[in-house]
Amino acid sequence: xxxxxxxxxxxxxxxxxxxxxxxxxxxxxxxxxxxxxxxxxxxxxxxxxxxxxxxxxxxxxxxxxxxxxxxxxxxxxxxxxxxxxxxxxxxxxxxxxxxxxxxxxxxxxxxxxxxxxxxxxxxxxxxxxxxxxxxxxxxxxxxxxxxxxxxxxxxxxxxxxxxxxxxxxxxxxxxxxxxxxxxxxxxxxxxxxxxxxxxxxxxxxxxxxxxxxxxxxxxxxxxxxxxxxxxxxxxxxxxxxxxxxxxxxxxxxxxxxxxxxxxxxxxxxxxxxxxxxxxxxxxxxxxxxxxxxxxxxxxxxxxxxxxxxxxxxxxxxxxxxxxxxxxxxxxxxxxxxxxxxxxxxxxxxxxxxxxxxx
Amino acid sequence: xxxxxxxxxxxxxxxxxxxxxxxxxxxxxxxxxxxxxxxxxxxxxxxxxxxxxxxxxxxxxxxxxxxxxxxxxxxxxxxxxxxxxxxxxxxxxxxxxxxxxxxxxxxxxxxxxxxxxxxxxxxxxxxxxxxxxxxxxxxxxxxxxxxxxxxxxxxxxxxxxxxxxxxxxxxxxxxxxxxxxxxxxxxxxxxxxxxxxxxxxxxxxxxxxxxxxxxxxxxxxxxxxxxxxxxxxxxxxxxxxxxxxxxxxxxxxxxxxxxxxxxxxxxxxxxxxxxxxxxxxxxxxxxxxxxxxxxxxxxxxxxxxxxxxxxxxxxxxxxxxxxx
Numbered sequence: 001x002x003x004x005x006x007x008x009x010x011x012x013x014x015x016x017x018x019x020x021x022x023x024x025x026x027x028x029x030x031x032x033x034x035x036x037x038x039x040x041x042x043x044x045x046x047x048x049x050x051x052x053x054x055x056x057x058x059x060x061x062x063x064x065x066x067x068x069x070x071x072x073x074x075x076x077x078x079x080x081x082x083x084x085x086x087x088x089x090x091x092x093x094x095x096x097x098x099x100x101x102x103x104x105x106x107x108x109x110x111x112x113x114x115x116x117x118x119x120x121x122x123x124x125x126x127x128x129x130x131x132x133x134x135x136x137x138x139x140x141x142x143x144x145x146x147x148x149x150x151x152x153x154x155x156x157x158x159x160x161x162x163x164x165x166x167x168x169x170x171x172x173x174x175x176x177x178x179x180x181x182x183x184x185x186x187x188x189x190x191x192x193x194x195x196x197x198x199x200x201x202x203x204x205x206x207x208x209x210x211x212x213x214x215x216x217x218x219x220x221x222x223x224x225x226x227x228x229x230x231x232x233x234x235x236x237x238x239x240x241x242x243x244x245x246x247x248x249x250x251x252x253x254x255x256x257x258x259x260x261x262x263x264x265x266x267x268x269x270x271x272x273x274x275x276x277x278x279x280x281x282x283x284x285x286x287x288x289x290x291x292x293x294x295x296x297x298x299x300x301x302x303x304x305x306x307x308x309x310x311x312x313x314x315x316x317x318x319x320x321x322x323x324x325x326x327x328x329x330x331x332x333x334x335x336x337x338x339x340x341x342x343x344x345x346x347x348x349x350x351x352x353x354x355x356x357x358x
Numbered sequence: 359x360x361x362x363x364x365x366x367x368x369x370x371x372x373x374x375x376x377x378x379x380x381x382x383x384x385x386x387x388x389x390x391x392x393x394x395x396x397x398x399x400x401x402x403x404x405x406x407x408x409x410x411x412x413x414x415x416x417x418x419x420x421x422x423x424x425x426x427x428x429x430x431x432x433x434x435x436x437x438x439x440x441x442x443x444x445x446x447x448x449x450x451x452x453x454x455x456x457x458x459x460x461x462x463x464x465x466x467x468x469x470x471x472x473x474x475x476x477x478x479x480x481x482x483x484x485x486x487x488x489x490x491x492x493x494x495x496x497x498x499x500x501x502x503x504x505x506x507x508x509x510x511x512x513x514x515x516x517x518x519x520x521x522x523x524x525x526x527x528x529x530x531x532x533x534x535x536x537x538x539x540x541x542x543x544x545x546x547x548x549x550x551x552x553x554x555x556x557x558x559x560x561x562x563x564x565x566x567x568x569x570x571x572x573x574x575x576x577x578x579x580x581x582x583x584x585x586x587x588x589x590x591x592x593x594x595x596x597x598x599x600x601x602x603x604x605x606x607x608x609x610x611x612x613x614x615x616x617x618x619x620x621x622x623x624x625x626x627x628x629x630x631x632x633x634x635x636x637x638x639x640x641x642x643x644x645x646x647x648x649x650x651x652x653x654x655x656x657x658x659x660x661x662x663x664x665x666x667x668x669x670x671x672x673x674x675x676x677x678x679x680x681x682x
Binding site for chain 1: 383409414415417419420421422423424425426427428429430431432433450451454455459460461462463464465466467468470499500502518522523524549550551552596598599600601602630
């Protein structure tokens, strides 16, 4: 078992040591883009430019960016409702993401999904799912599809520390192990399922991944703040999926700076102390840690970091403008994208009544 | 035409579609090595092997979710629920994932799956195993719901359901699996959204789906023989999409309608049809639209009593006589 305590330097792991300077800067750029996008989204949310929920990923960027940076052509990703980081990490554009938050027709889901439901099948990204744990059987199915088609790939299925208490996750673990499916369940343990701490929701306090032992699923626990460690850890699981068609559970230690959603009023000084949040921001921030690392490696200067940060901010602001300027979905769009056959006006789509309003 | 059992008609549909499309895979509890709890999949595992006919653990949420996830990569899973009643433990997967994923992705994804199994009362298995969830599911835009009354319909509808690119919920019936009917040797398909006029008539329209269509047919025979009433019997076959035109044309002709429905009455399929009739053919009606449904209580076990809880020909006849 690996522990959260830093025992080694993951920069020297083969998957990291082979990275070029530009690839390392891309990792940093990717994390900065997630953060600046969400900071801008928060500002717009507070200006009532969007509705519903906004579950921010800020603080956890290294997990999505690290894991998704490892994806090959046949590797797939699916996650829950805190999905902006994964969406940007697989290569979705800020414009389509911000427009989705604004409920615009140019959004990645045409304004029909919202914050929790980003999708990009062309980038092997399958959402964006609103029901806690509900995506875990879908991740299983992506792995099943890969194996059925004889493709060497992995399904990276992200879930939170709250989702591990859902029943369908255990059904999925049993089947993943029984059918030998190449799925990697990545628990992003940010320590709170909404306002309930891990201590109050799990009988075992110090390890969730270990639950896989009941199903003979290999598991590991690792730190999530160091993107090198994330990559080294996830790579091991991807290789197991690719080479042995076996599942893995990884538990990555991470932290969200904001509430469960923006509407979560109790996250500061309520269910968690202010100094805990401040400690994470000061000592465990994935972007700052990686920035220091790259400066130490002689690959980055403070000025260059500022430039990357500014570029990301500029891109985020431009995405707001794009979203503002974009049209709303037309009323008729409410009835599009419900049935494939109706959308395509196939014979099946033209036969019988599909909708029952006046 | 061959005279074959309903279960064999379904079996033929599976075998033909497995042969036709390499992405079709059957999965569910006992579907492979056990030959199916009701022998609907008999022989298919032997014929097609582990890859195409897959036994799953008793984990409906996981294997239905797995089928949905696999369909996103192009597979066409045909997933058996040993009883449709068990959809309750997979409801999140069906309602939130299968039904919504196309919409929430703005049309980027579609979910070509079939979920199938028996959905009926009348077998003395108590309330937990006797649900008729076609109305629960037809309530969800994004899902299609089909119900087959005869071997001919079962095969033709199943083949179409497997080829359909949307999620189709296919309702079968344990009381019908052993019923025989004529099925053509040559290939045929029955479109979803097309009702079948099982018997033409002029005095009253009986509208039903699934086994209730056979109940309505029996009632129509007795009405003709004993009461000189010529009833038309419409079998919906497909609940969503719904063949509104055939229903309305019939009622415009007969001016009377009795709906026969093994659903419970509250928000049952027949409630939707009744609302449609009063709205669209109000002026053609010579009498109130009446319904015969299952009696509005959990399914009773008692073998001698349960048959009274489901629509019977005499219940249909009584309603018809009250308006004819």
